[in-house]
Amino acid sequence: MSDYRELYLDSVSHRYGTKQILSSVYLSCKIGETVGLLGRNGSGKSTLLKVIFGTLNPHFKYARLNGKPFKKGYLTGQIAYLPQERFVPLHVKIEKLFHLFVHTHRDLVFSTDFIRDHLRYTADQLSGGLQRLIECFLILYSDASFVLLDEPFSQIAPIYVEEIQDHMQLLKAKKGFIVTDHYYERILEVSDRIVLINNGCNYKITTKEDLALHGYIPSMK
């Protein structure tokens, strides 16, 4: 079966008012694959991730997970989503959060120095950047097979960005990732495949020149 262990999305169309954001967009991601999603501000990257996760109902979509159609990604228990905004409650201890989210890879995540050092804190005792990093690890190590990361590298120090990338590599054999960020070079480093959303449509990107061609980065001299 060709679509086994695959997140598949087709014909996604959505508009805000009269503005068409997504028009028959297609996206797929297999286990063991990292798909980089690029696009200008307001191009519909986050909208697409929310459509997959199920927090936004588009005007049309066809979605399958491991060959089975689904409506809301979060109800499958197989899709986790890191939103742009903070989502963890501030008063709950980090350790408790990991116990809620992480079951399969708990030993692995607790063996990470950075996480182990912050288990006794609550989120409100951490800076915004550290909160973001903790959220990123919660989603990365959650039990979901497909992980959607919306700007995981924003607010985070370069040293920790590398750590996130390392952990993505570590988990890659067991999970599929769809990741979007404006630090496009980081996305290029970490992704197996790049998809650009532009004018509501998706484009396959193979080189940096393609990004310039679609006006995502300045023309290369």
Added chain:
Amino acid sequence: MLRQFFKIYFSSFTLLIGFNLFMSVLAVLLFLQEGFDLYGVYLISVLIKSVGYLFSVAIERMFYANRVYFFKNLGLSYRWIFTYLFLLDFGYYLLILIGCRIIGNFT
């Protein structure tokens, strides 16, 4: 699963659980005051409980909207969370009410 369920409820909804228990106590006090035989008292108690539930949903939507991804990443929808919260609360309310009635019959 059940442990996870209670962990989530008691770490995130303590305030709402307390508030709905308070509404239950108000409704029970009404019964103790007016007796259990009046049809209107039952209607008012349902109204009190409904107001409590509506307020609970409104408070969550207004002040804790950013938690939506927290619950959804745990595979829980608000519909699921509130359905169980309210069912459990209503169950407790009925137990308290029946308890009061039984004790009332002996005094």
